[in-house]
Amino acid sequence: MGEMQSVRELVLGAAPHSPSAERPSRHSALVRATHWITALSFLALLVSGIEILISHPRFYWGENGNVLTPVLFKLPIPSSRSLVPTGYGYVLPDQNGWSRYLHFQSAWLVVSTGLVYLVAGLVSGHFRKNLLPRGEDLSWRALWKTIAGHLRFERPSAAEAWSYNLLQRLSYLFVIFALFPLVIWTGLAMSPAFTSAFPASVTLLGGRQSARTIHFFVAVSLLLFLLVHVGMVWFAGFRGRMRTMITGRIDGSLEDA
């Protein structure tokens, strides 16, 4: 029982009035650690992904797609390959070697971190308690109220520092259970080795070029989430929220408790 208790505390954080806690913890150690490893890996994946993209900033659908094929769309940026017709008079330096190494190394890190988070989150009830919207909250009215509050740029109340609001819960769940799985799947679907073992991983998406195009859009969605997320942290009080995500403590919590 004691062991179970400590696992719960590691993942969930001690309850504000738990006798074993000297200070209440807003985010458990595991959530904080996995959060920052994921943040770091995502940044590495983003930079290396952009570098790789620059070598061919054109998108297609289906199996075939190269400079001789009509595009679905292309990005108005220069390329690191002279064969790509970009309209710019210069070619950027090739950075794909280290970018590809970094991309896959970071992918291993983020996937294994994600698995640890997933298992711990299921065992501890983190998803159920902290992320699944509470029954009474899940209504169009409640959702609209939260959105309207955001649109009026209302600063979050002190109570909101202790729990995620409905919009947060829904967007975090979407990122964790939709965007991340999809970006991993579409990434693997571009690997000729992986698809030789699991051909359905790419045929279900409509082909290698479709997988690449979806991978791009999911990455853009994750980037948009990151920008809004950091923006909201800024809005709610950057220093305080950062301190809480690093130490687990909320400013003044001792006095409040």
Added chain:
Amino acid sequence: MTNLSRRKLIKSGLSAAAGFTGLGVATGVAQHYGLIPPDHGGIWGAGETLDYASYRLLTNHSMAREFARSEISTTPLANEMPPLNDAFKKLQAGGFADWRLTVDGMVDRPGMFSLEQLKSYPSRSQITQLACEEGWSYVAEWTGVPLSHVLKVAGIQPQAKYVVYFSIDPDWWDSIDMGDALHPQTYLAYGMNGGDLSVGNGGPLRMRVPRQLGYKNVKFITRLAVTDDLRKFGKGLGSASPEGGYAWFAGI
């Protein structure tokens, strides 16, 4: 308090020792089963090793996807490449009649093969995708002789682990392990989409390894060297790619 910190110290010391021992054992086991790529050193070694080890464990008997004839691309792009050297141009002028493939290293019968000889062996065709690390791709029908057949003719020795292959361009060479070398879809390709393999696409002879990306499919092959140790070639990283900053394993 001191008791607690001493216990903590001993505990963390023991777990660190266990961790290192575990890592050592894991490395030994991985080495034994051939799961360590030649470019496993340096800051990217961890990711590269995980990529290659998963490949060896997951895809030993898997086949690259094959396509219907209707899915063959009308734009089989011949990628840009460095200017062809004089040796190539001379052979090209002679219609490649004097093109030779040298096979040496750990084989019982080292020798030279002309294109005519290679074409006299049972030919195979596959409709597979060539995908470049840059992101583009095309599907084409490739015709050639399975590499395994040429290796059988030369008689590979039991201790052989890798096949190193060289382009006529001295800066371009690569290698694959025996799993890939003996894989039924690994060809020395000389034909494409029903005709001769064009020079742009690597003719007269190109290594075709469809479970790996384009740059592993080296053009203008003139030599195969069978070996048990990649450290004997170039800078010891297994191919020209890691020397230029690219991964040796190109399955992803």
